[in-house]
Amino acid sequence: MSLNLGLILRASAHAHPERTALVLGDHSLSYGQLHAYVQGFAGGLRDLGVRQGQHVALLLPNVPHFSIAYFGTHYAGGAVVPLNVLLTAEEIAYHLSDSDAVALVAWEGFLPQAQEAFARVAGCTSLIVAKSDPRDMSAPEGAHNMTAMIAGSKPARVLPATMPDDTAVILYTSGTTGRPKGAQLTHFNMFYNAQYVRDDLLALGPDTTALTVLPLFHSFGQTVMHNAVLLGGGKIVLQPRFEVEAALGLMQAHKVSLFAGVPTMYFAVLNHPKADSYDLSSLERCVSGGAAMPVEVMNAFDRKYDVNILEGYGLSETSPVASFNRLDRPKKPGSIGLPIWGVEFQIVDAEGAVIEASGTPGEICIRGHNVMKGYYNRPEATQAAIVDGWFYTGDIATRDDDGFYAIVDRKKDMVIRGGYNVYPREIEEVLYGHPAIGEAAVLGIPDEKFGEEVKAVVALKPGQSTTAGELIAYCKERLAAYKYPRVVDIIDALPKGPTGKILKRELRQSS
Numbered sequence: 348m349s350l351n352l353g354l355i356l357r358a359s360a361h362a363h364p365e366r367t368a369l370v371l372g373d374h375s376l377s378y379g380q381l382h383a384y385v386q387g388f389a390g391g392l393r394d395l396g397v398r399q400g401q402h403v404a405l406l407l408p409n410v411p412h413f414s415i416a417y418f419g420t421h422y423a424g425g426a427v428v429p430l431n432v433l434l435t436a437e438e439i440a441y442h443l444s445d446s447d448a449v450a451l452v453a454w455e456g457f458l459p460q461a462q463e464a465f466a467r468v469a470g471c472t473s474l475i476v477a478k479s480d481p482r483d484m485s486a487p488e489g490a491h492n493m494t495a496m497i498a499g500s501k502p503a504r505v506l507p508a509t510m511p512d513d514t515a516v517i518l519y520t521s522g523t524t525g526r527p528k529g530a531q532l533t534h535f536n537m538f539y540n541a542q543y544v545r546d547d548l549l550a551l552g553p554d555t556t557a558l559t560v561l562p563l564f565h566s567f568g569q570t571v572m573h574n575a576v577l578l579g580g581g582k583i584v585l586q587p588r589f590e591v592e593a594a595l596g597l598m599q600a601h602k603v604s605l606f607a608g609v610p611t612m613y614f615a616v617l618n619h620p621k622a623d624s625y626d627l628s629s630l631e632r633c634v635s636g637g638a639a640m641p642v643e644v645m646n647a648f649d650r651k652y653d654v655n656i657l658e659g660y661g662l663s664e665t666s667p668v669a670s671f672n673r674l675d676r677p678k679k680p681g682s683i684g685l686p687i688w689g690v691e692f693q694i695v696d697a698e699g700a701v702i703e704a705s706g707t708p709g710e711i712c713i714r715g716h717n718v719m720k721g722y723y724n725r726p727e728a729t730q731a732a733i734v735d736g737w738f739y740t741g742d743i744a745t746r747d748d749d750g751f752y753a754i755v756d757r758k759k760d761m762v763i764r765g766g767y768n769v770y771p772r773e774i775e776e777v778l779y780g781h782p783a784i785g786e787a788a789v790l791g792i793p794d795e796k797f798g799e800e801v802k803a804v805v806a807l808k809p810g811q812s813t814t815a816g817e818l819i820a821y822c823k824e825r826l827a828a829y830k831y832p833r834v835v836d837i838i839d840a841l842p843k844g845p846t847g848k849i850l851k852r853e854l855r856q857s858s
Contacts, residue, residue: 351424354538357382368381369582387498395475399425400425401426401450403450405427408456410587414577434460435460438826446529451465452493453475518532531720544571545579553580556629557603558601571607572607582601595621610640614796632657635656638798640681665713665717667717670686683754684752687715693711710741711752713740778805783811785807788805789801790804801832805836805837
């Protein structure tokens with residue numbers, strides 16, 4: 348038995364080739380056109396020497412080129428490594444090297460950092476530039492133009508016979524220690540997750556028009572607002588960067604029926620001074636994830652636009668959808684709903700014993716068809732995360748008498764800033780690289796606009812001096828824009844426990 352994620356596009360292109368698949372600004376692509384470009388790009392990858400099972404990295408925003416490169420890589424039998432477009436050159440180089448990517452497809456606007464990263468990684472042998480103007484066939488020395496590749500290749504007409512358990516996508520995630528790890532998601536993981544969203548969670552079809560502003564490099568946007576919509580034969584209206592009034596205009600102009608966002612996006616729409624001048628009556632389905640949705644915001648949005656925002660939960664390691672509130676039963680605001688079909692949750696205590704009692708907090712463990720096959724080239728991390736088939740999430744939750752789950756804390760100390768996951772350890776390592784820093788701790792603090800803001804608390808080495816502004820600038824040079832701390836406190840010494848561990852809970856209490 349074989350399965351390839353490219354089947355998503357192939358099936359819809361065969362069923363209705365003339366139907367619009369993607370819209371960006373004044374330009375659109377039908378399913379037939381998109382499918383032809385995908386096959387041409389796959390042929391171009393093969394001309395560059397990309398072989399089945401190899402990895403292709405994408406540094407692309409929400410533009411049609413993402414879909415072309417994504418499915419084109421699958422048509423070439425490869426696995427996709429989507430990269431956050433906010434990464435620095437140093438971070439991109441790490442991801443290329445760690446994933447063993449043999450090619451990098453980069454948007455023209457990110458070319459400087461892409462070129463710098465590409466030059467550092469010997470194993471990545473092809474740099475492909477995607478440009479907004481299809482008439483522009485140029486490329487920098489040593490690089491290839493994506494449009495020219497498609498035009499000059501022999502299209503790959505046959506979808507490769509990859510196996511269901513072969514890796515389709517490597518999504519990078521991180522924990523409290525170490526550098527980001529690549530979660531290997533299989534063709535079955537990703538296909539079935541998208542099929543569940545299409546059929547059971549949101550009932551999507553050819554009449555669906557989705558505003559896709561969630562980044563496609565992120566698991567939420569990729570599965571829910573890309574793969575599932577295309578599998579249903581719907582239309583995707585792309586917005587490369589969330590701007591609230593532009594989003595309102597797109598919803599009205601295209602009669603958008605499906606919108607998914609992080610809570611800060613709903614807050615922005617709800618509170619925009621010109622929101623009432625736009626007609627959003629076409630909205631039927633709204634989805635929230637990535638961070639906890641404030642109940643007040645959810646209720647106010649539901650009332651104003653006569654919708655029913657469904658909130659759910661998932662991780663990169665779970666493809667990502669793991670639990671959700673449902674269309675067919677009353678939702679519980681503040682909860683992450685019920686495990687999806689075929690997926691099991693259990694809550695365990697600190698010793699790993701299963702907690703049966705309702706309302707008692709413990710760590711969520713997940714087992715099912717959505718759980719990754721493991722972290723790429725990290726067997727020890729995989730063994731620590733997946734025990735007897737159960738994936739240990741690091742998130743603390745409770746379960747009520749109806750089986751609904753609610754997140755109450757995060758074991759991993761992760762900060763969620765505007766829907767982006769920020770891992771304190773990575774920032775702390777940067778801070779410790781500063782010559783004046785003796786101790787550092789990073790945590791999240793409440794923020795009305797972003798949900799959480801990144802704060803660093805540091806103590807200096809004896810005889811050293813610096814300022815908060817200097818430290819912020821230092822981090823800004825070395826980290827993606829959403830990661831660096833906007834607030835820095837310099838104190839004499841950080842609070843510690845008896846073992847010398849820094850007590851972040853005391854820092855939180857004083858923030």
